[in-house]
Amino acid sequence: MRGVIPTRAACLQAVASRDTRFDGQFFTAVRTTRIYCRPSCPAMTPREENMSFYPSAAAAQDAGYRACRRCRPDTVPGSPDWDVRADALARAMRLIGDGVVEREGVPGVAARLGYSTRQLQRITLGELGASPLAIARSQRAHTARILIETSPMPLSDVAYAAGFGSIRSFNEAIKVAFDRTPTQLRDLNPNLRTLKGGSAGESASSGGLRGTKTVLGRVDVRLAFRPPLASGPLFGHLAATAVPGVEEWRDGAYRRTLRLPHGPGIVALAPRTDHVAATLWLSDPRDLTPAIGRCRRLLDLDADPIAVDAALGADPALAPLVAAGPGARIPRTVDASELALRIVLGQQVSTAAAATTTGRLVERLGEPVIDPAGDLTRLFPTPDAVATLEASEIPGPRARAEALVTLASALASGRLELGPGADWDEAGRTLASLKGLGPWTIELIAMRGLGDPDAFPAGDLGLRRALASVGDPEVGRWRPWRSYAAQYLWATLDHPINRPPQERTP
Structure with a gap:
């Protein structure tokens, strides 16, 4: 092997x-x-x-x-x-x-x-x-453990939510993975009570797994990361670029709606010393695993900051920046297609103007949701919905509107694939072939949508200013971590993206 x-x-x-x-x-x-x-x-x-x-x-x-x-x-x-x-x-x-x-x-x-x-x-x-299949089975066991130990769901519903096809396979997988039955894991937290009656110590039985959907409601999860984590610029960016109705900053947490395989969801993400606290509201419990995965990807929590910082910190131009705020992460996305559309809408305008313009599109085309704990109202529109628009219906320059519709059409038709299984090289070639998408747009989509660690939007005005402040070094020497180098450079700017709202001065 x-x-x-x-x-x-x-x-x-x-x-x-x-x-x-x-x-x-x-x-x-x-x-x-x-x-x-x-x-x-x-x-x-x-x-x-x-x-x-x-x-x-x-x-x-x-x-x-x-x-x-x-x-x-x-x-x-x-x-x-x-x-x-x-x-x-x-x-x-x-x-x-x-x-x-x-x-x-x-x-x-x-x-x-x-x-x-x-x-x-x-x-x-x-x-x-x-x-x-073994990798997916291990993932199911981990998801089940989260639900068993943190939620009062009946164990039969936990099996369904974690993706198991039967109660027997659920019980066997938990026993093999953790050397305890689901009941024994649940007993570690005696304060839990099931949502549908009975005690939390009940064993899962074959009669509890049904084909109907179970509303999971709220689940609290701790998202681990490899320290250090520069949470200020990460959450500052998400808060500063938040689209009204889809995202908000509330009570020290970034909140947003999620379009998930089995229905809408909402998540609140708050940085802590050794983890990120995630509170999820899901309309279908089967979406817990993809929801957690997308939140981890959004915050770049699986990155190895020690390796990145060791490489970039050895460069004289970046060494002071790395030392001042180690653990940079790339603010990514829960949906690469959404991000691509937002980047096009943000071409050549300020952060605030981009949020306003995008918010109007969301209000018109986004599907409504009910937020149990805030003011979120919409899912971000699908590419299919955006592709139905005429360029004349979109505010702003005609060229940008046409680029948006062209991009949405390519995504809706399947000509362009930006999902988790996307071929990065093929996606780059397709993006370059679309009218109205220049290097700045393509590099940002690669960086934040696809997760390319070496993307670098060299034409970005903020990056040019930051590069000038450190002596205009040759950026090629930062390969293969130029995306992270960009985060360190952006962090030198006096801009709201670098600070969460509670740290900003009025």
């Missing part, structure tokens, strides 16, 4: 030093206890000859190991590889993380990539030591 993990010597050193930088990048399994841990687990003191290393939690579980109860390796941030790589495996992992296996099966993932099911299995087994 080729794998993506470090050498055995490096793994042993990481375990011996409890190095948190490797959490999520490989997993340590102990043959004598049949337990797997994160490298930094404080409880692990096995002999070297009893340790094996796996590139994924799914591979460790497939090999017969269960998750450590102390370090909870299933809760670590995901591998940074899946956000910064553009190959077939990374695209497959993004699709699996978005819940495509639950909705379309493994053949659906393979078809989106243009591979056969057998080819896809060879790819994931060769590098991750687990099949696509």
Whole structure:
């Protein structure tokens, strides 16, 4: 197995030093206890000859190991590889993380990539030591654990929400992954009560899983990240560019509506010292996994800031910026198609003007939603809806309006694919072929929509000013992290995007 993990010597050193930088990048399994841990687990003191290393939690579980109860390796941030790589495996992992296996099966993932099911299995087994189905099964177990431990949902409904096809498979998967039954996990929080009567300690039974939708309501989740995290510029950007009706800043949290596979949702995201607090309201519990994945992608929480900062901090021009605010993240998106449309609407106008113009489009075409805890009113319009407009119906310059409709039509027809399984090179070529989309627009879509770590919108006025302030260095020397270099440069500007509202002076 080729794998993506470090050498055995490096793994042993990481375990011996409890190095948190490797959490999520490989997993340590102990043959004598049949337990797997994160490298930094404080409880692990096995002999070297009893340790094996796996590139994924799914591979460790497939090999017969269960998750450590102390370090909870299933809760670590995901591998940074899946956000910064553009190959077939990374695209497959993004699709699996978005819940495509639950909705379309493994053949659906393979078809989106243009591979056969057998080819896809060879790819994931060769590098991750687990099949696509095993990876999805591990993901389901993690989602179920979140619901069992944080919500009072009946266990039968938890099984349905996590994507299990039967109560039996749910019970077996939880037992294998955590060496406890769902009931035993629920008993760790005796204050929970089920929503439909009965005690929280009830076992799941086959009679509880139904085909009807269960309204999940509110779920609170802690989103882990690799420190450090420069939360000010990250949340400042999201708040400053918020589109009325779709996004807002309220009570120290960024809130927005979500268009999810089974219905609308709303999320509130608030930065904390060692995690991001996420509160989700979902109309269908099956959307919990894709909702969490999209929020993590929005905040770039699976990034490896140590690796990025080590590379950029070695450059004399960027070293002071990295030292002043380490842990830069790229403010990304929950929907790349939405982001692309918003970037076009924001061409050659201020941040505030772009939000106003986009808000008018949302008011006209966005589907209404009910917000239980704020003033959000709409989902962002789909490309199909925007493509129905005539350029004359869109305020602003004619060329920009025509570019917006052209982009929306390409997205609606499938000619342009920007989703989690998108081929970055193909998407770039298609974007370049669309009239009205120049390098600035394409680079921003690549950076914030596709997750390219090396995109750089060199024509951006703010970037040009920031570059001048550090001596106009050659940006090519920052490869392959130019997207992160841009975040450090933007952070030097006196602009609302760099500070959350509560930190801004009146």
